[in-house]
Amino acid sequence: MSAGDTMAAHGATRRGLFDKALLLHLAVLAVLFGLQFVIGEYQHLSLARVMVLATYAVGYNILFGYTGLLSLGHAMFFAAGLYGAGIGASQFGLGVQESFIAGVFSGLVLSTVIGLIALRTTGVAFMIVTMMFAQACYLLTLYFGEYTRGDEGIVLKGDIRQMVMFGYPFDLTSPVVRYNIAFGLLAVCVLICLALVRSPTGRVLVAIRENEERAGMLGYDTFRTKLFALVVSGTMSAAAGAAYALLFAYVGASFASIQYSILPLLWVLLGGIGTVLGPVVGTLLMFYLVDYASEYTSAYMLVVGVALLILVVWFPKGLLGTLRERVIAWLP
Amino acid sequence: MAKSKKTLITPKRDLITRRSALKGIAAAGAAAAASTTAPGFVRYVQAQTSEPLKLGFQVHKTGIGAAYGRWYERVVNACVGEINANGGIAGRQVEIVSEDDGTDPKRGAEMIEKFATQHGVDIAFGTLFSHVVMGSAPRAGELKLPYYVVSEGYHVSSGALNRYTFQPGITDVRSQVSSMAPWVADKLGKKVTMIYPDYAFGHDHRDYFSEAMKKQGGEIVELIPIPPTETSYTKYFPKIPSSTEVLYHVMVGPGVLTFVKELGEHYGSNRPEIFGFIDSLEAVPIDSPGLEFLEGTYFWEGYPRYAQPDQTPYDKHYREVVGVNDEGASVNDPKDISTYSHMFGCWETLYIIKQAIEASGYKGPKDKAALIEATEAITDIPWDNQHPQGDKVFNGKMHQVFGHQNISQVANSKLDVVHRTSIEDGMYENDTDYSKMPL
Amino acid sequence: MDFGPYLFLAVLEGTVTAAVLALTALGLSLVFGVMRIVNVAHGEFFMLGAVLAWWFSSMVSGSPAIGFLVAIVMAPLVVGAIAVLCERTVLKRINYDPEATIVATIGILYIIQQLALTFYGADARPVQAPVNFRVVFPWFGYSGYKLVVIAASAVLLLATWFVLTRTRFGLIMRATQFDSETAQAFAIPVDRVYAVVFAIGAMLAATAAVLIVPIQQAHYLMGGDPLLLSFIVVIIGGLGSIFGTVVAAIIIGISDGVISVFFTPTLAKILATLLVALVLVLRPQGLFGKTPR
Incomplete structure (x- = not known):
C-alpha cells in the first residue's frame, strides 16, 4: 500500500515535518470550533451531530485504516456506549458524567472481550466474526426489551441531561453546550489518533497492516498490538455512542444494526483510509450529500449512489487519501 | 426539480x-x-x-x-x-x-x-x-x-x-389491544396463543392483551415471539399448543404475507379460531394468492377498509376526497391497496x-x-x-x-365488520400528565 | 407436535433456506474468488431478480406456471445484463481496487434500491407458484412448491459445478482465480472473464430470488439478508470452494431451523449467530478452505 510506503520513506524527515502536520490538524479543529459563531442555526445543530458521528469514524479508522483490520461489526461498540450511557442514566439514575463513563467503560470491556476472541482470525474471517458478534449484540438489545424497549428505544428525559462540571451547570438541551461537547470529543479523539499514528506503536500498526508476518518476525507482538488497536478503536466508538445518547436523548436498536457498522466504513473510505482527518471529511461529506440531495428529490438515494460512484472513480483512495498520493505526501 | x-x-x-x-x-x-x-x-x-x-x-x-x-x-x-x-x-x-x-x-x-x-x-x-x-x-x-x-x-x-x-x-396500541379482549374471550375462546414480533410493538401487544384477557377470565397458553430478522415462519408453528382455541397474530413488515401463507399451509382446513391485527395486511389485497385460508378469520381494523352497508356520509366523503374506492384501493389503480x-x-x-x-x-x-x-x-x-x-x-x-375499534371477519375475500367497540373498552388509566410540565 | 416430527419439519425448512442460500452464495463466491472483490450490491441483484420475476409473471396471462417459466428465464438474463453494465462502467474503471469497490458497490446498492422503490414501489408483492399442492405428512401439511425449490436448486448447483469443473470455460475461470497475471500471460482474456464472472454471480442470485419469490414475495428491501447470509456462507465454506459453499449453506440453513426447536426464537437466532462466529474462530480459513497463499 502506497500510504505506508510513503510514511516509511519519509520516516527520516518526520521530525522536521512534525509541526506542519500538527499545525494542520490544529487549524482544522480551530475552524470547526470557530464555525459555530458564523454558521446558521440548522448547520449548527447538524454539525454537532456530525461531529459525534465523525468521532465514531475516527475510532473506526484506527483499526481499519491504520491496522488494516476491516471490522463489519463496529456498531456493537457504538451501541455499547449508547446503551451503557442510556441505561445507566435511565435505569440506574446515573448523572451525565457517570453515564458517559459507563458507556465508555462498556465499550472498553466489550472491545477487549471481542478482541481476545475475534483477533484469532484475520482478513475475511475477521470481517464475518465481528459481523456475527455485532448481530448477536443487536438481537440482545431486542431480547432484553424489558430494559431497552427494543427497536422503539428509550428517550432520556429533561432532568437526566443536566450536569455540573467544574462548579458550573451545563444543560445538554442547549445547542451551544451540545456543539462544544461534540467538538471537544472530536478534538480529543482526533488528537489521540494523531498522537497514536505518529508514535512508535502507530508505526507498528502500519507495519502490521502492510505485512503482519514481517512485523511479527521483527519481534513485535502483533496480537497484543492489534488488541490494543481494537480496544482503542472500540472504546472511541463507544465514546461516540455514549455522547450520542446523552446529547440527543435517544437510545434505540437501529444504532446497533448492521447499517451502523457499514456507515463508518463508508465514511472512512470516502474521506480517505488511513488519514487522521479523512473520517471527519467523509462523515461531513456523506451528511451533506444526503441532506442536499433530499432537498431536491425524494429519490435522493439515487443521487447519493451516483455521487459515490463519481467520487470513487476520481478519488479511489478517498478524498484525502488521493490528495496525499498526489499532492501532500506528508499528511498523516 | x-x-x-x-x-x-x-x-x-x-x-x-x-x-x-x-x-x-x-x-x-x-x-x-x-x-x-x-x-x-x-x-x-x-x-x-x-x-x-x-x-x-x-x-x-x-x-x-x-x-x-x-x-x-x-x-x-x-x-x-x-x-x-x-x-x-x-x-x-x-x-x-x-x-x-x-x-x-x-x-x-x-x-x-x-x-x-x-x-x-x-x-x-x-x-x-x-x-x-x-x-x-x-x-x-x-x-x-x-x-x-x-x-x-x-x-x-x-x-x-x-x-x-x-x-x-x-x-394507541395499548388501547386497541385491550379493547379486543372482551369480544375475543366472549366469541372466540379463552385459550389464546400469541404470535408477535419480538420488539417493543409486539411486547405491547403481549403485555396489554394478556392483561386484558386475564380480566375476562381468559388464559394465554403460549407466547411465540418472532425475531425481526426472520423470513420464514413454518418452523415456529409446531410451538402452538393443540389446546389453543384462538391464535392471535400481529406481524408487520414485508414478511407478513409469507407468515400468513405459511400458517395456512401448516393448518390446512383444520384450524383454531384466528384473530389478527390488520397491520399484517395493510396495503395487501385480501384476495392475494395464498391468502384463501384467511376466509372466516377475524381482524382488528382501525377503520374498515371495505365500505360497509351502514356507511356514514363522512366515510363516503373521506374516500372521495382521498381517492379511495369502496374496496379500500386507489381509484386510479384498484390493485393499489391503501393502509386504511x-x-x-x-x-x-x-x-x-x-x-x-x-x-x-x-x-x-x-x-x-x-x-x-x-x-x-x-x-x-x-x-x-x-x-x-x-x-x-x-x-x-x-x-x-x-376511540372506537372494529373487528371484521374475512368473508368472500372481503372484510365485514362484525363488532364495533365502545370508546370505554379502550380506556385505561395511568399517571401521565404532560400538562404540568413547563412550556 | 411430537419432538420427532417437529425436528423433521425444522430440517425441511432449513433445507429450503439452504437451497436458496447456496445458489446466492455461490454467485458471491465466484465473484469473490475470481475477482477478489466484495460485491456489496450482490443482495440487490437478488432483489432485482425477485422484482423482475413479479413483473414478468404479471405480464403473462394464463397459467401461473407459464408466467413463472418466463420469469425464471428472463429475470436472470436482465439482471446479468445490468451486472455487466455495472462492471464495465464502474468496477473496471477503478481497476477492481478492493476498497474502492466497497464504496462503488454501496453506491450501486443505493441506486438499484432507489430505482426499485421508484418504479416498483414499496409493497411486498406475491408471485404465484408454478405448482400448487400441499404435501400431507402424517403429522403436518407442507407446501409442495418448497420441495420443488429444493430440487430445482440442486439441479442448478450441479449444473454450475459441471460448468466450472468440466468445461473449458470453467478451466479459464479457475485459472484466472488461481493467478490472474499468469492467466493473462497465457492469453486468457482476464478482462472479459471478469465481466462474465460478475454477470454469472448476479444471475445466480437472481435465479435464487425467482425460486424463492412464490414463497417470500418481492420487496425492494429484501436484498439485505441474502447478502449477509451468503457472505457468511462463503467465508464459512472457505473461499473458492463450491463444495464448501454448499455444505456451509446447508449447515447454516439447518442449524437456524433446528436451534429454533430448542430455544425461544430470538435466543435461537443469537445462539446460531454466535455458533457461526465460533466456527470461524476455530477454523479461520473456513471449513473447506486452504490456508491463503
Whole structure:
C-alpha cells in the first residue's frame, strides 16, 4: 500500500515535518470550533451531530485504516456506549458524567472481550466474526426489551441531561453546550489518533497492516498490538455512542444494526483510509450529500449512489487519501 | 426539480410538494403567494397572518415504512387540498413541507431540526414508526416545536415523551389491544396463543392483551415471539399448543404475507379460531394468492377498509376526497391497496391542528404555548367529515386520543365488520400528565 | 407436535433456506474468488431478480406456471445484463481496487434500491407458484412448491459445478482465480472473464430470488439478508470452494431451523449467530478452505 510506503520513506524527515502536520490538524479543529459563531442555526445543530458521528469514524479508522483490520461489526461498540450511557442514566439514575463513563467503560470491556476472541482470525474471517458478534449484540438489545424497549428505544428525559462540571451547570438541551461537547470529543479523539499514528506503536500498526508476518518476525507482538488497536478503536466508538445518547436523548436498536457498522466504513473510505482527518471529511461529506440531495428529490438515494460512484472513480483512495498520493505526501 | 420529484415517486395523484405547495388552490392563496415572490415587495404588507401556515410533514418515503408513507402522503395532500379550498386554517393557507426521514430515528431527529430552524415550520406532524417518533420527539421538545404524531405506538401516553408531542388522530396500541379482549374471550375462546414480533410493538401487544384477557377470565397458553430478522415462519408453528382455541397474530413488515401463507399451509382446513391485527395486511389485497385460508378469520381494523352497508356520509366523503374506492384501493389503480386502518390518522390530526390553531388564536411561533394549551383543552371529538373514523375522546393530560375499534371477519375475500367497540373498552388509566410540565 | 416430527419439519425448512442460500452464495463466491472483490450490491441483484420475476409473471396471462417459466428465464438474463453494465462502467474503471469497490458497490446498492422503490414501489408483492399442492405428512401439511425449490436448486448447483469443473470455460475461470497475471500471460482474456464472472454471480442470485419469490414475495428491501447470509456462507465454506459453499449453506440453513426447536426464537437466532462466529474462530480459513497463499 502506497500510504505506508510513503510514511516509511519519509520516516527520516518526520521530525522536521512534525509541526506542519500538527499545525494542520490544529487549524482544522480551530475552524470547526470557530464555525459555530458564523454558521446558521440548522448547520449548527447538524454539525454537532456530525461531529459525534465523525468521532465514531475516527475510532473506526484506527483499526481499519491504520491496522488494516476491516471490522463489519463496529456498531456493537457504538451501541455499547449508547446503551451503557442510556441505561445507566435511565435505569440506574446515573448523572451525565457517570453515564458517559459507563458507556465508555462498556465499550472498553466489550472491545477487549471481542478482541481476545475475534483477533484469532484475520482478513475475511475477521470481517464475518465481528459481523456475527455485532448481530448477536443487536438481537440482545431486542431480547432484553424489558430494559431497552427494543427497536422503539428509550428517550432520556429533561432532568437526566443536566450536569455540573467544574462548579458550573451545563444543560445538554442547549445547542451551544451540545456543539462544544461534540467538538471537544472530536478534538480529543482526533488528537489521540494523531498522537497514536505518529508514535512508535502507530508505526507498528502500519507495519502490521502492510505485512503482519514481517512485523511479527521483527519481534513485535502483533496480537497484543492489534488488541490494543481494537480496544482503542472500540472504546472511541463507544465514546461516540455514549455522547450520542446523552446529547440527543435517544437510545434505540437501529444504532446497533448492521447499517451502523457499514456507515463508518463508508465514511472512512470516502474521506480517505488511513488519514487522521479523512473520517471527519467523509462523515461531513456523506451528511451533506444526503441532506442536499433530499432537498431536491425524494429519490435522493439515487443521487447519493451516483455521487459515490463519481467520487470513487476520481478519488479511489478517498478524498484525502488521493490528495496525499498526489499532492501532500506528508499528511498523516 | 419539484416536477421531477413528483413524477418519480407518485405518478398518479397530484401531490403538494414543498416547492409547488401553493399550486392549484384558492385565488386568495395564489395572490398571496404571488406577492411573496414579487421582487421589491415588502413581504406580507397587510398582516403577518396572510403568510401561509407551514406544516412540516415527516414522512417515510424510503426505508421499511415506505408502503405506509406513500398513503400517509396522499391523505395529507388530499386533506390539505380540502382545508385550503375551504379557506385554510384561521384564514391562512396551509403549506406542507415534506421531508423523507428514511424510517430512521437519526434522520428523523435531523428532520425535526431542519423543520424548526431551516424551514421555519409552525408545526411538525405525521410520523408513523415508533422508533422514529422516539428519536425525533426529544428534539421537538427541546426546540419547542409542536409535534403531532400518527403512530399508534404506546409512547406518547406512556409518559416517555414531552409536552410538545401529541397523538390526537389515532388510538394507541395499548388501547386497541385491550379493547379486543372482551369480544375475543366472549366469541372466540379463552385459550389464546400469541404470535408477535419480538420488539417493543409486539411486547405491547403481549403485555396489554394478556392483561386484558386475564380480566375476562381468559388464559394465554403460549407466547411465540418472532425475531425481526426472520423470513420464514413454518418452523415456529409446531410451538402452538393443540389446546389453543384462538391464535392471535400481529406481524408487520414485508414478511407478513409469507407468515400468513405459511400458517395456512401448516393448518390446512383444520384450524383454531384466528384473530389478527390488520397491520399484517395493510396495503395487501385480501384476495392475494395464498391468502384463501384467511376466509372466516377475524381482524382488528382501525377503520374498515371495505365500505360497509351502514356507511356514514363522512366515510363516503373521506374516500372521495382521498381517492379511495369502496374496496379500500386507489381509484386510479384498484390493485393499489391503501393502509386504511392507519392513514385516516393524518386526516384527523390535520383537523385537530386546525381546531387547536383556531381556538388558540395562533399567529406565529410566539403563540406556541397557547397552541399547546388549546390542544390539551380538546375533549370530545364528534363523528363528522373532519373525523370520519368515529367520535373520540382526547385526554389532554396523556396527549392521547381514545376511540372506537372494529373487528371484521374475512368473508368472500372481503372484510365485514362484525363488532364495533365502545370508546370505554379502550380506556385505561395511568399517571401521565404532560400538562404540568413547563412550556 | 411430537419432538420427532417437529425436528423433521425444522430440517425441511432449513433445507429450503439452504437451497436458496447456496445458489446466492455461490454467485458471491465466484465473484469473490475470481475477482477478489466484495460485491456489496450482490443482495440487490437478488432483489432485482425477485422484482423482475413479479413483473414478468404479471405480464403473462394464463397459467401461473407459464408466467413463472418466463420469469425464471428472463429475470436472470436482465439482471446479468445490468451486472455487466455495472462492471464495465464502474468496477473496471477503478481497476477492481478492493476498497474502492466497497464504496462503488454501496453506491450501486443505493441506486438499484432507489430505482426499485421508484418504479416498483414499496409493497411486498406475491408471485404465484408454478405448482400448487400441499404435501400431507402424517403429522403436518407442507407446501409442495418448497420441495420443488429444493430440487430445482440442486439441479442448478450441479449444473454450475459441471460448468466450472468440466468445461473449458470453467478451466479459464479457475485459472484466472488461481493467478490472474499468469492467466493473462497465457492469453486468457482476464478482462472479459471478469465481466462474465460478475454477470454469472448476479444471475445466480437472481435465479435464487425467482425460486424463492412464490414463497417470500418481492420487496425492494429484501436484498439485505441474502447478502449477509451468503457472505457468511462463503467465508464459512472457505473461499473458492463450491463444495464448501454448499455444505456451509446447508449447515447454516439447518442449524437456524433446528436451534429454533430448542430455544425461544430470538435466543435461537443469537445462539446460531454466535455458533457461526465460533466456527470461524476455530477454523479461520473456513471449513473447506486452504490456508491463503
